[in-house]
Amino acid sequence: xxxxxxxxxxxxxxxxxxxxxxxxxxxxxxxxxxxxxxxxxxxxxxxxxxxxxxxxxxxxxxxxxxxxxxxxxxxxxxxxxxxxxxxxxxxxxxxxxxxxxxxxxxxxxxxxxxxxxxxxxxxxxxxxxxxxxxxxxxxxxxxxxxxxxxxxxxxxxxxxxxxxxxxxxxxxxxxxxxxxxxxxxxxxxxxxxxxxxxxxxxxxxxxxxxxxxxxxxxxxxxxxxxxxxxxxxxxxxxxxxxxxxxxxxxxxxxxxxxxxxxxxxxxxxxxxxxxxxxxxxxxxxxxxxxxxxxxxxxxxxxxxx
Amino acid sequence: xxxxxxxxxxxxxxxxxxxxxxxxxxxxxxxxxxxxxxxxxxxxxxxxxxxxxxxxxxxxxxxxxxxxxxxxxxxxxxxxxxxxxxxxxxxxxxxxxxxxxxxxxxxxxxxxxxxxxxxxxxxxxxxxxxxxxxxxxxxxxxxxxxxxxxxxxxxxxxxxxxxxxxxxxxxxxxxxxxxxxxxxxxxxxxxxxxxxxxxxxxxxxxxxxxxxxxxxxxxxxxxxxxxxxxxxxxxxxxxxxxxxxxxxxxxxxxxxxxxxxxxxxxxxxxxxxxxxxxxxxxxxxxxxxxxxxxxxxxxxxxxxxxxxxxxxxxxxx
Numbered sequence: 001x002x003x004x005x006x007x008x009x010x011x012x013x014x015x016x017x018x019x020x021x022x023x024x025x026x027x028x029x030x031x032x033x034x035x036x037x038x039x040x041x042x043x044x045x046x047x048x049x050x051x052x053x054x055x056x057x058x059x060x061x062x063x064x065x066x067x068x069x070x071x072x073x074x075x076x077x078x079x080x081x082x083x084x085x086x087x088x089x090x091x092x093x094x095x096x097x098x099x100x101x102x103x104x105x106x107x108x109x110x111x112x113x114x115x116x117x118x119x120x121x122x123x124x125x126x127x128x129x130x131x132x133x134x135x136x137x138x139x140x141x142x143x144x145x146x147x148x149x150x151x152x153x154x155x156x157x158x159x160x161x162x163x164x165x166x167x168x169x170x171x172x173x174x175x176x177x178x179x180x181x182x183x184x185x186x187x188x189x190x191x192x193x194x195x196x197x198x199x200x201x202x203x204x205x206x207x208x209x210x211x212x213x214x215x216x217x218x219x220x221x222x223x224x225x226x227x228x229x230x231x232x233x234x235x236x237x238x239x240x241x242x243x244x245x246x247x248x249x250x251x252x253x254x255x256x257x258x259x260x261x262x263x264x265x266x267x268x269x270x271x272x273x274x275x276x277x278x279x280x281x282x283x284x285x286x287x288x289x290x291x292x293x294x295x296x297x298x299x300x301x302x303x304x305x
Numbered sequence: 306x307x308x309x310x311x312x313x314x315x316x317x318x319x320x321x322x323x324x325x326x327x328x329x330x331x332x333x334x335x336x337x338x339x340x341x342x343x344x345x346x347x348x349x350x351x352x353x354x355x356x357x358x359x360x361x362x363x364x365x366x367x368x369x370x371x372x373x374x375x376x377x378x379x380x381x382x383x384x385x386x387x388x389x390x391x392x393x394x395x396x397x398x399x400x401x402x403x404x405x406x407x408x409x410x411x412x413x414x415x416x417x418x419x420x421x422x423x424x425x426x427x428x429x430x431x432x433x434x435x436x437x438x439x440x441x442x443x444x445x446x447x448x449x450x451x452x453x454x455x456x457x458x459x460x461x462x463x464x465x466x467x468x469x470x471x472x473x474x475x476x477x478x479x480x481x482x483x484x485x486x487x488x489x490x491x492x493x494x495x496x497x498x499x500x501x502x503x504x505x506x507x508x509x510x511x512x513x514x515x516x517x518x519x520x521x522x523x524x525x526x527x528x529x530x531x532x533x534x535x536x537x538x539x540x541x542x543x544x545x546x547x548x549x550x551x552x553x554x555x556x557x558x559x560x561x562x563x564x565x566x567x568x569x570x571x572x573x574x575x576x577x578x579x580x581x582x583x584x585x586x587x588x589x590x591x592x593x594x595x596x597x598x599x600x601x602x603x604x605x606x607x608x609x610x611x612x613x614x615x616x617x618x619x620x621x622x
Binding site for chain 2: 194195196198199200201202203204205213214217218
């Protein structure tokens with residue numbers, strides 16, 4: 001009886017993110033090429049700083065101190081250890097604002113990717129599996145969304161609704177789902193012709209169950225790669241919008257806003273723009289490199305069924 | 306023994322758009338064009354034919370994955386396409402498939418146990434406690450161990466994967482197994498093992514088999530009935546011994562020669578199967594037939610019986 005119980009347990013547990021996946025991820029990481037260590041470290045640091053921002057920042061990001069206006073970083077003349085990377089036009093600590101900016105960017109990027117990825121994957125799955133007019137409508141919608149200029153629309157929406165983090169996440173998510181939808185649909189189209197799907201239908205498994213049990217788990221690899229790479233783009237979008245003044249509302253810190261604020265003093269107080277700019281670049285490049293590596297590791301395996 | 310499966314005049318046509326993407330021209334692919342046979346419990350009917358003759362479409366129709374364009378399929382004297390709900394589930398549990406490609410038949414993200422469990426769960430006839438017992442038993446029946454429930458398909462070889470597919474088909478105790486070229490994708494050395502396993506299982510459980518193959522050598526020792534298909538039509542059907550000793554249709558004769566000879570002899574049929582979109586007029590085999598007559602290009606032959614059970618569709622008879 002005990003033996004049957006344990007077999008039953010194992011049989012019922014269809015794994016997607018179970019122990020088996022964790023084991024595979026850790027073996028993948030162990031077998032990484034050495035060049036991937038740096039970008040992975042950057043991303044880990046990014047997430048860490050974002051989560052523990054309040055513990056790490058030496059100052060409050062919005063505390064104004066006009067007596068310490070445009071103080072240079074610690075190694076410049078007039079700088080001191082109190083403001084490691086200097087201050088901006090209102091005397092706010094650049095380092096603290098960068099740290100809290102990381103948190104804002106992290107929240108924004110993760111939410112947008114999660115929402116657009118889920119919406120896109122679901123629509124792509126349905127379009128690919130059921131096809132016919134449903135699929136056509138979804139794909140034409142995706143085409144339209146892909147052709148829309150995101151920055152312009154974000155600006156227009158913000159002017160109507162008002163600036164806020166929530167607005168931005170909403171707008172960017174609604175405009176970014178098309179990429180993953182297309183990819184999900186393409187994969188689904190090829191997966192549904194495979195014999196194991198025909199066998200499932202011959203066993204009488206209903207359509208939605210087939211999507212959940214057979215098709216979706218085989219899409220996860222590709223979707224992870226798409227999510228990683230699109231996160232890089234989304235962070236750039238957020239930075240651009242903040243730079244243009246329609247992103248995260250002041251005085252909340254955001255890397256793009258900081259770069260924009262520092263523009264008028266670029267020749268004298270360069271540190272206000274440069275340090276947040278380096279952060280944006282580092283995170284985006286790191287995401288792209290890790291995304292490419294993931295694609296190389298994960299996708300060929302998918303073919304190797 | 307009662308008739309298990311009776312197929313009469315089965316037709317399955319597909320509409321395809323010929324011409325470019327925007328053209329409205331419609332063509333018709335007559336994948337299955339009038340097939341009759343009946344199968345009793347415990348019998349094996351082997352259907353032989355080249356690629357494109359409609360064998361796989363026949364399988365899909367019999368598995369109720371496609372609706373037929375015409376004809377009837379009677380399983381235990383009930384029309385299979387009139388079944389709904391619980392009756393349909395019972396049909397699906399009784400008629401189980403094994404497909405050709407062992408590398409694509411098993412869902413790569415599911416463990417072996419979950420793969421075998423799927424038809425058990427869907428048919429609703431087995432309780433949660435009974436299923437693991439059936440799964441372990443099915444694995445043992447095909448020569449694998451019950452510890453394999455935990456493992457993933459990619460940990461197994463081709464022959465083993467086909468056995469897992471077989472275990473899945475066996476788990477619901479089907480009365481009919483539809484085997485679509487079960488060994489074609491396996492190494493020659495492994496084929497005999499799997500065919501012998503199939504034969505043993507049939508002796509043990511009295512299942513009927515609809516065995517699709519593209520060569521006769523594989524099926525010789527297992528078949529009770531042989532059916533030869535060409536471009537969607539069944540051109541010859543006979544009890545196994547009668548067919549092997551006296552094939553009547555020229556196509557059937559050439560298949561037998563090909564199976565018997567190891568090399569590529571001159572007596573082999575020349576040419577390739579014509580496109581099913583545009584079958585030749587009259588008898589669809591006449592362009593390649595070494596014994597074609599004038600009437601063969603004008604009139605399609607209707608099936609005739611030579612002897613009690615030997616059906617052939619050819620103007621020679």
